[in-house]
Amino acid sequence: MGILRNKLAKSLNKLGKAEKSAAETASGARPSPNPATNLLIADLALRGGGQLLRHAVERGLLGKSYSPDKAKNLIKGRSMGQTLVGTAIARIATRSVPGALLVGGGLLAKTLYDRKHGKDSADSGKKAVEKQVRRGRS
Numbered sequence: 001m002g003i004l005r006n007k008l009a010k011s012l013n014k015l016g017k018a019e020k021s022a023a024e025t026a027s028g029a030r031p032s033p034n035p036a037t038n039l040l041i042a043d044l045a046l047r048g049g050g051q052l053l054r055h056a057v058e059r060g061l062l063g064k065s066y067s068p069d070k071a072k073n074l075i076k077g078r079s080m081g082q083t084l085v086g087t088a089i090a091r092i093a094t095r096s097v098p099g100a101l102l103v104g105g106g107l108l109a110k111t112l113y114d115r116k117h118g119k120d121s122a123d124s125g126k127k128a129v130e131k132q133v134r135r136g137r138s
Helices: 002-026 033-061 070-078 080-095 097-116 120-137
Strands: none
Touching: 033 070, 070 120, 080 097, 097 120
């Protein structure tokens, strides 16, 4: 038992040294000595990168059904309300398990409703998409 304890202590000591070394390296790589500035830079980089990634994924998914130009206009034509609702729903879904279940259940219900109403749902969806594309062109 004593040998195992000694090996564990040595491993933890090495791990502590590695963490200190990584922290020292990271502190030297920061753009500013002010932590608030570094936090702002990191936040902007993450938000900007996330937005670019989101638009690329949206265009990729829409590209299977629409031309690249139409997909771009469709994304660009979103109203402020659509953007806010989408953001709110995503926050609810990602902050808790009950929120994820609520949002997932709502999406499942909407999908089943659309499938039940088939042609009517497809027609109204196409009209909404065309209206959004027209908004994106202007």
